[in-house]
Amino acid sequence: MRYVNRLRILVLIAFGMSAQAVSATTLQFHAWGGNAQVNKYLQWVADEVRNQHDITLNHVKLADTSDAVARVLAEKAAGNHSQGAVDLIWINGENFAAMQRHNLLLKNWVGKLPNFALTNPSNNPAMVTDFGLPTQGQEAPWGRAAMVFYYNQQHVTEPPQNLNQLMQFAKQHPGRFSYPLPSDYLGISFLKYALLVLNKDNTAPLYAPVTATRFDETSAPLWAFLDQLHPLMWRQGSHMVRQASQLQQLMSASEVLLAFSFTAAEIPGAVTRYDLPERTRTYAMQEGSLGNVHFVGISYNTAHPEAAKQVVNFLLSPKAQAKKQQQAVWGDETVLDVAMLSAETQRLFAVEDLHPAALPPGAIYRLLPEPHASWTDALREAWFVRYGARW
């Protein structure tokens, strides 16, 4: 009988453990989980909303945001319209476009958030435009980013200051530069940056919906540039990394000598965590830096829309935004119009001691806004046709 008892206890323990998982309102926040700083910040957010609103916020760490988009679609396909697994989702660009196209997002809620007014949307169209697409109140701005470059002073003294010099750099150091595949946001951003710069005398077509003739004319210099660049890249461009984070790993190992990022703050952060070389330095290209905003959406089939809105409103609060902007925390630029805040609240956003690897204040010469969203697909498809589909 001893054995039976033992088994019974085991079963009891096992089943007992699953019963305690239920609590007040639990929200699932689906967000890319590849960055320790972001994850830590979201843990802080979870603690705050538990204390303030009695909401349990669970960060579902995605390797790829499209997994969550696919998930919501699968639920819609299966007729699950009110008990979705995804409550909140961190998105922008194409994931947003896809979710909007398939009606997977909750509509017309952002304008009603008290803290949304602090972003000053009427004077700041970037807060309601996602890669040229109007957000239509389906996602709330969360942070801002601009493309910056970084290098290791140990190996490089004069990094390229424009696209032309980048080509010279690749010739001097063959095999020591690469960019992620265009299926990755940083990879497609590199193509857009090059496209904007190579057409700097006539960027207007890039801000209108793409057409075949516009595309052919505008993209021709880009292909000429890439045809020349690819053989000079890491692995001669035959293998390219799938994700931005892998580019940083290559940089960390000095396999490449120049890299770029959309979150300037992650670079000093990575240096403090030893994930980038000690003498890493960050700078911006003189021709301008591609910039965009990232957002938080609520899925159409969430069971807790009100709680989800409370969380987003908290994400937009000066407290949460200031915390997020701190270099030591995440360093993601705030979406709030700091000038609109009270003097006391503004102090939350003051710059602390700057890390040597951090982007110096005012280093960005000018911002190049994202082209119209329709260019993204066109560019990517053309790239894959030209250089082979890589998955």
Next chain:
Amino acid sequence: MLQFHRVSHLVRWLFIGVLCLPVLAGAIGVLLPALGYFPALGESTFSLAVFQRLWTVDHIAHMAWMSFFTGFIATAVATLSALCLLSAFYHQAWLHTIQRLLSPLLVLPHAAAAIALLFILSPSGWLARVASLFSQTVLPPQWSIPFDNSGITIIFALALKELPFIFLMALSVLSQPQMHTRITAYLKNAQAMGYAPVTAFLKCALPQLYPHLRLPVLAVLAYATANVEIPLILGSNNPPTLAVAVLQWFNHIELSMRFQASAAAVVQLMVTVVALITWRLVEYSAGRLLRHSMINTQRAQGARRVTLAAWLILVLFTFFAVTMVVSTLVWSFATFWPFPAVLPDGITLLHWQTALPALAEPVKNTLMLGAMVSVLAVIVALLALEAEVSVLPKLGWQRQRLEHSLLQLTLYLPLMVPGVAFLFGLVWFQQRFFSGGIFPHVMLSHLVYVMPYVYISLALPYRRLDPRYVKLAYSLGKSPGQVFWRVKMPLLFGPVLVALGLGMAISFSQYLPTLLSGGGRFATVTTEAVAVASGSSQRLSAVYVIVQAFMPIIVFALAWWLPGRLFNPAAHPRGQQSGVF
């Protein structure tokens, strides 16, 4: 029929159902979109258009070939190496040292092994750092491994990972009492006739052993052709293997890619089937070719070459096993570690401090899920085995044969049908008909993978139980239930614990089933590790790999240690030996 027997017979059918139904439902869920039927995306007619479009995808044939080629060669290398090791060292006293050396790699999840291998093989890895001591370079070399188009890195990693499995399977076959007695007798006779020990093993033991090894080897082959983690982490993406492409397409932002993904999943299934058939053909022809050499009376044939090869394999394997462990450990504590330096500038606890708090929840989830799945699988497997021993013999022989082969078939179904070919369909089914719960879905998809292994590992000791104990208990007037609980269970305590440990280890290592069935809401150590590996910190990845490796090792250590503590070790002879299964 007695109550207890009826229950156990019912559970045996339940066992078959739990294994078949998810796989079949999932396969249907993939087949429908492949045939153009997916109402959610506005398609509700059947056609072959999706397949026609799939043929026009660039490099599709090459992707299928890469899946076939890497899986086939890796399985061949692993199988030949394992047999080589066995032939050369079976007669050696330190065979068990090799067994102990290989066991830890068996329980290491594929994703963890791939990440650890990256630390060695990449141009900034240890090999390159040591090489640079002689070449005085300050930048990493530009060699084309990993991510090579030839697939060599994938083959190497798969072979390294599957070698221990095949080796330990073979050892477990050889340790079955009948087999052991027969082989020992053959080997003695052969040696008495002047055959070298290695040659004797090659000519006498191998032909006896291989038929028993065939199913596990085929399972390895099926797994290797459709594996996702290893080619994803170590393989090229220009083009990738088909299995990776299937995963990428299922997760593609363009939702209509699901049609292509489904069709490709069907093709992946066919690739696996073709690989299995090819294997059988190659095996058959090899058998015919080698038949002559068995009776050509050369008494030392191949002995030197096989011994040499075995030593080479052993040295290579040990080298990689040790460097993988050590370099992962070093990375997890490393501060700055610029390229040519063989060791990091300093050590820090930072990465552990970052990872451990974040790991608390996943570890809890992993343990809870693993324990529940494993306990359930062991209970079901034990009752199914009880039915086999007590109920089946009472049925007509035709019925007996039917039930027996049905179970054998279903047992290998989840091991033969690639996960990418049915898991997406299964998730669709679960969503369609049982939306809401997460835990039951994850549990079910884990059970599909855990139950076969638990059953296989328990089957031998269960059938091997000395029937005299059972007869004696019956003669003392005990009921079948009492005999089961109070005679068989204590006798089987060791193997049961080992099966529990094995079940947990397999549950721990599941990536795709957890991710897909849980909708990402159920974080385990393995899903977190793959997510972190996609991030930017090698050091953090290293911590996750260590935690991943550590969990099953602790579980197994407990399974080995507990029986000796709780019961008199003499009460369960050989129990632990079958543990490596």
